[in-house]
Amino acid sequence: MDVNFRKIDIDQYDEDVLNEEELYEPDRRDPSQVLNDTKAKSAAVRSALSKGDTVGALSTVLDQAPYGPNVEEAKNLNLQTLVSILNTTKATEIPGIVKALSTDAQDTLMKYLYKGMALPGWGDVSGSVLLGWHEKLTEAAGVGCIVRAMTDRRTV
Template identity: 75%
Template sequence: MDVSFRKIDIDQYDEDALLVTELYEADPRDPAQALNDVKQKAAAVRSSLAKGDIVAALMLVLEDAPYGPHLDDAKVASLCANLHLQTLVSILNSTKSSEIPGVVKALSTDAQDTLMKYLYKGMALPGWGDVSGSVLLGWHEKLTEVAGTGCIVRAMTDRRLV
Protein backbone atom coordinates (compact mmCIF):
# COMPACT_ATOMS: atom_id res chain seq x y z
CA MET A 1 0.00 0.00 0.00
CA ASP A 2 1.43 3.34 -1.06
CA VAL A 3 1.03 6.08 1.58
CA SER A 4 3.33 8.69 0.03
CA PHE A 5 0.33 10.91 -0.69
CA ARG A 6 0.23 11.67 3.04
CA LYS A 7 3.60 13.40 2.86
CA ILE A 8 2.45 16.07 0.42
CA ASP A 9 1.93 19.53 1.92
CA ILE A 10 -1.41 20.48 0.42
CA ASP A 11 -1.35 23.91 2.06
CA GLN A 12 1.24 25.04 -0.46
CA TYR A 13 -1.46 24.86 -3.14
CA ASP A 14 -4.04 26.81 -1.14
CA GLU A 15 -3.86 30.51 -1.98
CA ASP A 16 -5.98 31.38 1.08
CA ALA A 17 -3.64 29.64 3.53
CA LEU A 18 -2.51 31.82 6.42
CA LEU A 19 1.26 31.93 6.88
CA VAL A 20 3.03 32.47 10.19
CA THR A 21 4.80 35.48 8.72
CA GLU A 22 1.43 37.14 8.10
CA LEU A 23 0.27 36.91 11.71
CA TYR A 24 2.53 39.63 13.11
CA GLU A 25 5.33 41.94 12.10
CA ALA A 26 8.72 40.42 12.74
CA ASP A 27 11.25 42.20 14.93
CA PRO A 28 13.12 44.47 12.49
CA ARG A 29 16.44 44.03 14.30
CA ASP A 30 18.90 41.34 13.32
CA PRO A 31 20.14 39.05 16.14
CA ALA A 32 23.45 40.90 16.59
CA GLN A 33 21.72 44.27 16.92
CA ALA A 34 19.15 42.78 19.34
CA LEU A 35 21.98 41.36 21.45
CA ASN A 36 23.69 44.77 21.53
CA ASP A 37 20.41 46.40 22.61
CA VAL A 38 19.92 43.81 25.36
CA LYS A 39 23.45 44.37 26.68
CA GLN A 40 22.85 48.13 26.80
CA LYS A 41 19.54 47.60 28.59
CA ALA A 42 21.19 45.26 31.10
CA ALA A 43 23.68 48.00 32.01
CA ALA A 44 20.89 50.58 32.32
CA VAL A 45 18.85 48.18 34.47
CA ARG A 46 21.78 47.63 36.84
CA SER A 47 22.08 51.40 37.14
CA SER A 48 18.35 51.79 37.88
CA LEU A 49 18.44 48.97 40.43
CA ALA A 50 21.41 50.59 42.16
CA LYS A 51 19.31 53.74 42.51
CA GLY A 52 16.38 51.67 43.81
CA ASP A 53 14.11 52.55 40.89
CA ILE A 54 12.48 49.20 40.19
CA VAL A 55 9.68 50.57 38.01
CA ALA A 56 12.11 52.28 35.63
CA ALA A 57 14.27 49.15 35.46
CA LEU A 58 11.26 46.97 34.69
CA MET A 59 9.99 49.38 32.03
CA LEU A 60 13.42 49.36 30.37
CA VAL A 61 13.42 45.58 30.12
CA LEU A 62 9.82 45.23 28.95
CA GLU A 63 9.91 47.85 26.18
CA ASP A 64 11.11 46.56 22.80
CA ALA A 65 11.60 43.01 24.04
CA PRO A 66 13.30 40.85 21.40
CA TYR A 67 10.86 38.46 19.73
CA GLY A 68 10.28 36.54 16.54
CA PRO A 69 11.37 33.37 14.79
CA HIS A 70 14.65 34.79 13.48
CA LEU A 71 15.72 35.42 17.05
CA ASP A 72 15.14 31.78 17.96
CA ASP A 73 17.37 30.34 15.26
CA ALA A 74 20.79 31.85 15.77
CA LYS A 75 23.22 31.14 18.59
CA VAL A 76 23.56 34.89 19.14
CA ALA A 77 19.80 35.16 19.44
CA SER A 78 19.69 32.43 22.06
CA LEU A 79 22.29 34.32 24.07
CA CYS A 80 20.21 37.48 23.60
CA ALA A 81 17.03 35.84 24.91
CA ASN A 82 18.82 34.31 27.89
CA LEU A 83 20.52 37.58 28.81
CA HIS A 84 17.21 39.42 28.55
CA LEU A 85 15.50 36.86 30.79
CA GLN A 86 18.37 37.02 33.32
CA THR A 87 18.11 40.80 33.42
CA LEU A 88 14.38 40.57 34.10
CA VAL A 89 14.88 37.90 36.77
CA SER A 90 17.42 40.10 38.55
CA ILE A 91 14.73 42.78 38.80
CA LEU A 92 12.13 40.30 40.02
CA ASN A 93 14.49 38.89 42.65
CA SER A 94 15.44 42.32 43.96
CA THR A 95 11.84 43.44 44.51
CA LYS A 96 10.15 43.01 47.88
CA SER A 97 6.84 41.18 47.69
CA SER A 98 5.05 44.13 49.30
CA GLU A 99 6.23 46.43 46.48
CA ILE A 100 5.07 44.19 43.62
CA PRO A 101 1.45 45.45 43.31
CA GLY A 102 2.61 49.09 43.10
CA VAL A 103 5.22 48.22 40.49
CA VAL A 104 2.71 46.26 38.41
CA LYS A 105 0.14 49.09 38.57
CA ALA A 106 2.75 51.51 37.22
CA LEU A 107 3.20 49.42 34.07
CA SER A 108 1.17 49.85 30.89
CA THR A 109 -1.11 47.05 29.69
CA ASP A 110 1.39 46.03 27.00
CA ALA A 111 4.21 45.92 29.55
CA GLN A 112 2.06 43.79 31.87
CA ASP A 113 1.39 41.36 29.02
CA THR A 114 5.09 41.17 28.18
CA LEU A 115 5.90 40.58 31.84
CA MET A 116 3.41 37.71 31.89
CA LYS A 117 5.12 36.20 28.82
CA TYR A 118 8.47 36.34 30.59
CA LEU A 119 7.02 34.78 33.73
CA TYR A 120 5.78 31.86 31.66
CA LYS A 121 9.09 31.64 29.84
CA GLY A 122 10.90 31.44 33.17
CA MET A 123 8.52 28.74 34.36
CA ALA A 124 9.12 26.78 31.15
CA LEU A 125 12.84 26.45 31.83
CA PRO A 126 13.85 22.93 32.81
CA GLY A 127 14.32 23.01 36.57
CA TRP A 128 13.63 26.75 36.27
CA GLY A 129 17.40 27.32 35.93
CA ASP A 130 18.61 29.85 38.46
CA VAL A 131 15.10 31.29 38.67
CA SER A 132 13.31 30.89 41.97
CA GLY A 133 9.89 29.35 41.49
CA SER A 134 8.43 31.19 44.43
CA VAL A 135 9.50 34.52 42.95
CA LEU A 136 7.89 33.77 39.58
CA LEU A 137 4.70 32.47 41.14
CA GLY A 138 4.53 35.46 43.51
CA TRP A 139 4.85 37.89 40.59
CA HIS A 140 2.30 35.86 38.63
CA GLU A 141 -0.18 36.08 41.49
CA LYS A 142 0.26 39.84 41.97
CA LEU A 143 0.20 40.53 38.23
CA THR A 144 -3.03 38.54 37.84
CA GLU A 145 -4.61 40.42 40.76
CA VAL A 146 -3.79 43.79 39.21
CA ALA A 147 -4.14 43.07 35.47
CA GLY A 148 -6.83 40.39 35.65
CA THR A 149 -7.07 37.13 33.77
CA GLY A 150 -7.15 39.00 30.46
CA CYS A 151 -3.40 39.45 30.84
CA ILE A 152 -2.98 35.66 30.88
CA VAL A 153 -5.17 35.23 27.81
CA ARG A 154 -3.33 37.94 25.87
CA ALA A 155 0.06 36.46 26.79
CA MET A 156 -1.01 32.97 25.74
CA THR A 157 -2.59 33.99 22.43
CA ASP A 158 -0.06 36.54 21.22
CA ARG A 159 2.10 35.17 18.42
CA ARG A 160 5.06 37.36 19.37
CA LEU A 161 6.91 34.98 21.67
CA VAL A 162 9.65 36.38 23.87
Protein backbone atom coordinates in the same frame (compact mmCIF):
# COMPACT_ATOMS: atom_id res chain seq x y z
CA MET B 1 -0.20 -0.93 -3.19
CA ASP B 2 1.27 2.56 -3.56
CA VAL B 3 1.78 4.40 -0.23
CA ASN B 4 3.72 7.38 -1.61
CA PHE B 5 0.62 9.54 -1.41
CA ARG B 6 1.29 9.91 2.33
CA LYS B 7 4.55 11.71 1.68
CA ILE B 8 3.03 14.49 -0.41
CA ASP B 9 2.91 17.89 1.29
CA ILE B 10 -0.65 18.96 0.48
CA ASP B 11 -0.25 22.30 2.28
CA GLN B 12 1.84 23.60 -0.61
CA TYR B 13 -1.32 23.52 -2.73
CA ASP B 14 -3.55 25.21 -0.16
CA GLU B 15 -3.96 28.96 -0.65
CA ASP B 16 -5.25 29.47 2.89
CA VAL B 17 -2.11 28.29 4.67
CA LEU B 18 -1.14 30.71 7.42
CA ASN B 19 2.58 31.42 7.62
CA GLU B 20 4.36 32.47 10.82
CA GLU B 21 5.54 35.77 9.28
CA GLU B 22 1.94 36.72 8.44
CA LEU B 23 0.80 36.55 12.06
CA TYR B 24 2.55 39.67 13.35
CA GLU B 25 4.61 42.60 12.17
CA PRO B 26 8.27 41.48 12.10
CA ASP B 27 10.91 43.30 14.11
CA ARG B 28 12.62 45.81 11.81
CA ARG B 29 15.98 45.45 13.54
CA ASP B 30 18.50 42.87 12.44
CA PRO B 31 19.50 40.19 15.01
CA SER B 32 22.89 41.75 15.82
CA GLN B 33 21.26 45.11 16.54
CA VAL B 34 18.65 43.40 18.75
CA LEU B 35 21.45 41.73 20.74
CA ASN B 36 23.35 45.01 21.13
CA ASP B 37 20.18 46.80 22.25
CA THR B 38 19.50 44.04 24.78
CA LYS B 39 23.05 44.26 26.17
CA ALA B 40 22.64 48.03 26.53
CA LYS B 41 19.31 47.52 28.31
CA SER B 42 20.93 45.01 30.67
CA ALA B 43 23.54 47.60 31.67
CA ALA B 44 20.83 50.25 32.14
CA VAL B 45 18.84 47.86 34.32
CA ARG B 46 21.85 47.16 36.55
CA SER B 47 22.35 50.90 36.92
CA ALA B 48 18.69 51.49 37.80
CA LEU B 49 18.71 48.64 40.32
CA SER B 50 21.81 50.05 42.01
CA LYS B 51 19.90 53.33 42.44
CA GLY B 52 16.88 51.49 43.84
CA ASP B 53 14.63 52.25 40.85
CA THR B 54 12.92 48.88 40.41
CA VAL B 55 10.02 50.29 38.38
CA GLY B 56 12.43 51.99 35.97
CA ALA B 57 14.51 48.84 35.66
CA LEU B 58 11.46 46.70 34.97
CA SER B 59 10.09 49.20 32.45
CA THR B 60 13.44 49.26 30.68
CA VAL B 61 13.70 45.48 30.34
CA LEU B 62 10.08 45.13 29.19
CA ASP B 63 10.26 47.94 26.60
CA GLN B 64 10.83 46.59 23.07
CA ALA B 65 11.40 43.02 24.19
CA PRO B 66 13.19 40.95 21.52
CA TYR B 67 10.93 38.70 19.50
CA GLY B 68 10.96 36.90 16.21
CA PRO B 69 13.37 34.46 14.60
CA ASN B 70 17.16 34.43 15.01
CA VAL B 71 17.25 36.42 18.28
CA GLU B 72 17.38 33.58 20.82
CA GLU B 73 20.54 34.91 22.47
CA ALA B 74 18.92 38.32 23.00
CA LYS B 75 15.75 36.67 24.33
CA ASN B 76 17.76 34.65 26.87
CA LEU B 77 19.77 37.68 27.97
CA ASN B 78 16.58 39.70 28.43
CA LEU B 79 15.05 36.85 30.45
CA GLN B 80 18.13 36.66 32.70
CA THR B 81 17.99 40.42 33.24
CA LEU B 82 14.32 40.22 34.15
CA VAL B 83 14.93 37.30 36.52
CA SER B 84 17.56 39.35 38.34
CA ILE B 85 14.94 42.07 38.90
CA LEU B 86 12.33 39.57 40.09
CA ASN B 87 14.76 37.94 42.52
CA THR B 88 15.88 41.23 44.11
CA THR B 89 12.41 42.69 44.63
CA LYS B 90 10.74 42.36 48.02
CA ALA B 91 7.30 40.72 48.00
CA THR B 92 5.72 43.76 49.67
CA GLU B 93 6.87 46.05 46.84
CA ILE B 94 5.44 43.93 43.98
CA PRO B 95 1.84 45.31 43.91
CA GLY B 96 3.01 48.93 43.65
CA ILE B 97 5.55 48.08 40.96
CA VAL B 98 3.02 46.13 38.89
CA LYS B 99 0.44 48.93 39.09
CA ALA B 100 3.05 51.45 37.91
CA LEU B 101 3.64 49.53 34.66
CA SER B 102 1.76 50.25 31.44
CA THR B 103 -0.71 47.69 30.09
CA ASP B 104 1.74 46.61 27.38
CA ALA B 105 4.52 46.20 29.93
CA GLN B 106 2.20 44.13 32.15
CA ASP B 107 1.35 41.86 29.21
CA THR B 108 5.04 41.44 28.37
CA LEU B 109 5.84 40.68 32.02
CA MET B 110 3.16 37.97 31.98
CA LYS B 111 4.81 36.44 28.89
CA TYR B 112 8.15 36.37 30.69
CA LEU B 113 6.60 34.82 33.79
CA TYR B 114 5.18 32.00 31.68
CA LYS B 115 8.48 31.61 29.85
CA GLY B 116 10.25 31.32 33.20
CA MET B 117 7.76 28.70 34.35
CA ALA B 118 8.34 26.73 31.13
CA LEU B 119 12.08 26.39 31.79
CA PRO B 120 13.21 22.99 33.03
CA GLY B 121 13.70 23.31 36.76
CA TRP B 122 12.51 26.93 36.39
CA GLY B 123 16.04 28.13 35.64
CA ASP B 124 17.64 30.60 38.04
CA VAL B 125 14.42 31.65 39.72
CA SER B 126 12.40 29.84 42.35
CA GLY B 127 8.81 28.89 41.72
CA SER B 128 7.56 30.95 44.65
CA VAL B 129 9.02 34.12 43.12
CA LEU B 130 7.37 33.54 39.72
CA LEU B 131 4.06 32.53 41.25
CA GLY B 132 4.14 35.52 43.61
CA TRP B 133 4.67 37.90 40.70
CA HIS B 134 1.98 36.08 38.71
CA GLU B 135 -0.52 36.46 41.55
CA LYS B 136 0.13 40.19 42.03
CA LEU B 137 0.14 40.85 38.29
CA THR B 138 -3.19 39.05 37.84
CA GLU B 139 -4.69 41.04 40.72
CA ALA B 140 -3.58 44.33 39.18
CA ALA B 141 -4.09 43.64 35.47
CA GLY B 142 -6.91 41.12 35.58
CA VAL B 143 -7.42 37.90 33.70
CA GLY B 144 -7.28 39.81 30.39
CA CYS B 145 -3.52 40.09 30.84
CA ILE B 146 -3.25 36.29 30.85
CA VAL B 147 -5.42 36.00 27.75
CA ARG B 148 -3.42 38.63 25.87
CA ALA B 149 -0.12 36.96 26.82
CA MET B 150 -1.36 33.54 25.71
CA THR B 151 -2.81 34.68 22.39
CA ASP B 152 -0.06 37.05 21.24
CA ARG B 153 2.08 35.39 18.58
CA ARG B 154 5.13 37.49 19.43
CA THR B 155 6.90 35.20 21.86
CA VAL B 156 9.59 36.51 24.15
